[in-house]
Amino acid sequence: MFHYWNPYFLIVLYVVLGIFLPVASIWVIGPILRPNKPSEAKGSTYESGLEPVGDAHVRYNARYYLFALMFVVFDVETLFLYPWAVAFKKLGMFALTEMLIFIVLLVIGLAYAWRKKVLEWT
Amino acid sequence: MTTPLDMLHQPYWMTMGPMIVVAATGFVVMILEFIFRKGDRRWLTVLSMLGVVAALVVAIIHFNAKPTFALNTIGVDPFASVFSVLILISALLVLLFTLDFSAKSDVPAEHTYLILFAVVGALTMASSIDLVTLYVGLELLSVASYVLVAVRTHSIRSVEGGIKYMLMGALGSAVLLYGMSFIYGISGTTNLMNLSGAGLQMFSTYPAITVIGFLMMLIGMGFKLSLVPFHMWTPDAYAGAPTPITSFLATLSKAASFGMLLRMLVFIFNAPGAHLFYWAGIIAAITMIVGNFIALPQRNMKRLLAFSSVAQAGYILVPFAMFGIAQSADWAGLFDSISFYLFAYTFMTVGAFAIVYLLERDKGSLDSDALIGLYQRSPWLAVALTIFVLSLAGMPLTAGFLGKFYIFVDTMHFSTIWLGVILFATSVVSFYYYIGWLRKVYQKEPVAEVTALSASPIMHTLVAVCVIGTLALGIVPALLLHPLAGLPWIYG
Numbered sequence: 041m042f043h044y045w046n047p048y049f050l051i052v053l054y055v056v057l058g059i060f061l062p063v064a065s066i067w068v069i070g071p072i073l074r075p076n077k078p079s080e081a082k083g084s085t086y087e088s089g090l091e092p093v094g095d096a097h098v099r100y101n102a103r104y105y106l107f108a109l110m111f112v113v114f115d116v117e118t119l120f121l122y123p124w125a126v127a128f129k130k131l132g133m134f135a136l137t138e139m140l141i142f143i144v145l146l147v148i149g150l151a152y153a154w155r156k157k158v159l160e161w162t
Numbered sequence: 163m164t165t166p167l168d169m170l171h172q173p174y175w176m177t178m179g180p181m182i183v184v185a186a187t188g189f190v191v192m193i194l195e196f197i198f199r200k201g202d203r204r205w206l207t208v209l210s211m212l213g214v215v216a217a218l219v220v221a222i223i224h225f226n227a228k229p230t231f232a233l234n235t236i237g238v239d240p241f242a243s244v245f246s247v248l249i250l251i252s253a254l255l256v257l258l259f260t261l262d263f264s265a266k267s268d269v270p271a272e273h274t275y276l277i278l279f280a281v282v283g284a285l286t287m288a289s290s291i292d293l294v295t296l297y298v299g300l301e302l303l304s305v306a307s308y309v310l311v312a313v314r315t316h317s318i319r320s321v322e323g324g325i326k327y328m329l330m331g332a333l334g335s336a337v338l339l340y341g342m343s344f345i346y347g348i349s350g351t352t353n354l355m356n357l358s359g360a361g362l363q364m365f366s367t368y369p370a371i372t373v374i375g376f377l378m379m380l381i382g383m384g385f386k387l388s389l390v391p392f393h394m395w396t397p398d399a400y401a402g403a404p405t406p407i408t409s410f411l412a413t414l415s416k417a418a419s420f421g422m423l424l425r426m427l428v429f430i431f432n433a434p435g436a437h438l439f440y441w442a443g444i445i446a447a448i449t450m451i452v453g454n455f456i457a458l459p460q461r462n463m464k465r466l467l468a469f470s471s472v473a474q475a476g477y478i479l480v481p482f483a484m485f486g487i488a489q490s491a492d493w494a495g496l497f498d499s500i501s502f503y504l505f506a507y508t509f510m511t512v513g514a515f516a517i518v519y520l521l522e523r524d525k526g527s528l529d530s531d532a533l534i535g536l537y538q539r540s541p542w543l544a545v546a547l548t549i550f551v552l553s554l555a556g557m558p559l560t561a562g563f564l565g566k567f568y569i570f571v572d573t574m575h576f577s578t579i580w581l582g583v584i585l586f587a588t589s590v591v592s593f594y595y596y597i598g599w600l601r602k603v604y605q606k607e608p609v610a611e612v613t614a615l616s617a618s619p620i621m622h623t624l625v626a627v628c629v630i631g632t633l634a635l636g637i638v639p640a641l642l643l644h645p646l647a648g649l650p651w652i653y654g
Contacts, residue, residue, distance in 0.1 A: 148189060155196040 106158050110150070117146055176224060177232040180217035180246055181285045184253075187213025188278035195271050207261045207274050211254060214281065218250040225645075234353060235292040240649040242289035244501050245421040249284045252414040252508045253277065255624065259406040259516060262620045269404060273313050277410060280306035284418035291429075293342045293352040296422055300338075304331045304386065307415055311403040323395075323402025330385055330395040338382025344375035345430060354429040361430055376431055376438045380445065383423040387416060389445050389479065390452040393472045400468035401528070405519035408464060412471045412515070413508045420478060420504060428485055428493070443483025443581050449476030450588040457595050462528045463518045466595060470554060471511065473592060478503050480569050480585055484576040495575070497651045498643065499568035505642055506553070506561030506635050513628030514550040517543055520617050533599055535607025540615040544603050546625045553632045555596040556589045561635035 064070075085092040124139050153159060175182070191206050191213075221243060229239040260273060279302060286299025308331060312324025346352050348368045349360045357364075365372050381392065388396040400408045431438050453473030460466035481496045488496060518528070520543065525532040537544040553560035566589060573582030617625075634641055 145189070148193060152192065152196055155199075 103158075103161065106153075110153060110158070113146060113149060117143070174232050176230045177236045177238045177289065179220040179224060180250065181236075181282050181289075183217040183220055184213060184250075184278055184285065185282045187216075188275045188282065191275045191278065195275065203271050204261055206271060207257055210274050210278055211257045211261075213278065214250055214253050214257060217281075217285075218247065218254070221246045221250060231291065234355075235295040236286070236289055237291040238289055239651070241421075241425065241497065241651045244497075244646065244649070245288035245417065246285055248417050248501065248504055248508065249281060249288060249414055249421075251505075252410075252417060252512070253281045253284075255508065255512045255627065256406060256410045256414060258620065258624050258627075259409055259512065259519075262618050262624075263404060263406050263519075269314055273310055273404075273407065276306045276310050276313075280310070280410070281414070284414055287418045287422040288425075291354045291425075293346070293354065293357075293426070296426065297335075297339065297342065300386070300419070300422060301335065303415060303418055304335065307331075307411060310407045310410065311399050313407065314404055317402070319398075319402040320404070321402075323399040326395045327399040330392070334382050334385025334392065336382075337378050337385070341375045341378025341380075341382055344371050344378065348372065348375075354425065358429045358432060361432060365431075372431075373438060376427070377441060379426055380423070380442060383419055383426075384445065386419045387423070387475050387479075388472050389475055390449040390472065393449070393453070396472055397465040397468040400471070401462060401464040405464070405515055405522060408467075409512045409515035412467070412511050416471070416475060417504045417508065420500065424482070424497075424500065427482065432485070432490065437486055439483050439486035442479055442485075443578060446476050446479035446483060447581060447584045449473065449479065450584055451476075454588040454591045457592070460595070461530050463521070463530050463532070463599075464515075464528050466530070467511070467514060467518065470592070470595075473588065474507055474511075474554070476588075477566060477569060477585060478507070480581050481572050483578055483581060484572055487576045487578065492576075494649065494651055496572060497649075498646050499565070499572050501646060502568055502635070502639070502642055503565035506565040506632065509628045509631030509635070510550045510553040510560070510562055513546060513625055513632065514554065516621060516624050516628065517547045517550070520615055520621060524615055530599060530602060533602040534605050535612060536603045536615065538607050538612045540617070543615055543617065543625065546629050547603060548600055549629055549632055551596045551599055553636065555593045559633070559636050561632045561639075564636055564639050 085096075120142065121139070124135060128135055187210055191210050194209070195203070195206055224238055225240075225243045225247070229237060231237040256277060257274075260277070263269060283299045283302030283304075283306065287296055287303065290296045290299055308324055308328040311327050312321045314320040342352070345357065345364075348371050349357055349364050351357060351360070385392045385395075400411060403411065427439070427442075450473055453469050453476055457466055457469035457473065460469060478500060481500050484496055485493065521532045521536070522528055533547075536547065549560060553562035556563045556566045566585065570582045570585060573579055573585070
């Protein structure tokens with residue numbers, strides 16, 4: 041019986057600690073211990089030490105998404121190349137052809153993006 | 163135990179021939195599209211059609227071949243062959259339709275190969291025997307369709323329809339995947355061949371989870387098939403998309419989704435989940451009733467056809483309810499009536515959209531008043547529209563009547579007559595709005611001088627092909643039923 045509830049007990053313990061610690065530090069012990077000296081600089085948004093400018097609710101240029109998309113495509117390609125390289129010796133010629141087809145398809149995608157001027161910022 | 167190396171030598175060409183041909187054509191057209199950027203580029207669409215014809219030839223050659231499987235994920239059995247042929251025929255009709263619309267400059271040429279990639283996805287959905295591959299095929303079809311709906315980037319309605327379709331489609335995919343994950347969780351396999359054997363045990367051990375899995379898969383596909391109450395995206399996407407693309411959504415996408423739903427549900431839940439298929443009947447009933455009644459007040463022609471296609475999806479879903487009751491020996495009849503209706507539906511829907519497209523271009527509006535005086539202007543197109551509309555409503559001597567008749571006979575045969583009664587009653591309701599169209603078509607035009615509705619030879623060919631298809635299947639159903647008869651549909 042013990043080894044059944046033991047893992048659940050640990051989870052319950054984590055949940056209790058996870059609720060207790062932030063609640064205690066933010067609302068109970070924190071306010072008692074810390075000195076209260078508010079100033080304007082402390083209240084401003086943290087932006088890596090720079091003066092915050094403007095509103096956070098701005099529209100991003102849609103081109104960021106296109107670049108992100110291109111990045112993800114080639115990121116996934118790299119991801120595929122790792123297991124392929126590991127299994128290459130066992131699979132031989134077949135794997136080489138498969139991977140060549142895969143890369144050629146991606147290159148067509150890149151060429152398409154290039155022709156459609158996705159890679160130019162202006 | 164087969165090793166990966168053994169599987170690699172399985173016959174690819176037998177199983178994936180049509181897919182390989184269509185995908186290769188898609189890439190060739192894509193490269194040619196960005197190399198040749200000037201002038202009239204309709205030859206790209208002609209090239210795509212040649213590719214689809216080649217794939218159709220390959221699919222028909224393999225039609226009666228021994229069932230073959232490659233990589234344990236793609237298989238070709240008669241079921242896959244019939245649906246592949248259906249998908250390729252509707253792809254051919256849709257491409258012929260876009261051939262006319264490619265002449266207009268405001269539509270980017272991307273739609274040509276997007277349709278081809280969507281066809282590859284649709285073929286995968288028809289012939290895959292693994293839940294993961296089926297899902298990949300569905301996503302390939304869906305993602306291409308989202309872009310196709312929004313292809314007119316300057317039209318706000320087109321983009322709005324695309325976004326709505328994408329959001330609802332993503333929701334549907336999520337629900338479908340969640341349902342699949344339940345089935346995978348209790349059976350430990352995504353392969354439909356293994357699942358069909360494990361069904362009984364799965365059901366007796368975890369009945370609740372199996373029911374949840376079934377319902378979620380049905381609902382997830384319900385979003386794609388625009389079954390009520392998951393049909394909200396349909397009118398906006400159908401009305402916003404360019405009309406050839408609308409006909410693509412209504413026929414090709416729907417046929418492939420029905421194929422996938424049929425294969426998943428019948429493979430996984432065949433014997434043990436008999437009463438589960440009753441849910442499909444309930445959804446079919448709601449879809450038929452709501453689809454037909456919402457269509458009544460519609461004045462926009464494309465929205466009306468959208469609701470009509472919702473209702474048609476309900477009719478096609480009716481035989482699904484019988485899979486639980488019927489013995490597997492009787493399934494062939496159900497497969498027959500589903501595929502017959504899908505073939506009939508393809509011809510009449512593409513034809514109706516073709517004429518709506520001509521009117522939309524002529525009058526610049528989609529209001530059904532554009533139909534007024536059509537008989538005076540172009541008698542031939544008016545008669546064609548009459549045939550399509552009567553077939554959609556289910557008038558004898560048309561394909562639509564026989565499709566409904568076979569489904570009705572099925573409901574009587576398997577004693578689910580209440581579904582047959584709803585099918586009959588809602589068809590009568592549908593006559594009201596279809597006849598409303600016909601009244602306008604044969605009404606006299608108020609203005610004195612009448613001009614013929616302009617239509618290119620391409621559109622005349624398309625309409626003629628659809629008329630021939632609708633009438634031929636309606637008068638000589640043996641044309642289709644004879645090759646279908648006695649097919650050993652599924653190997654499970």
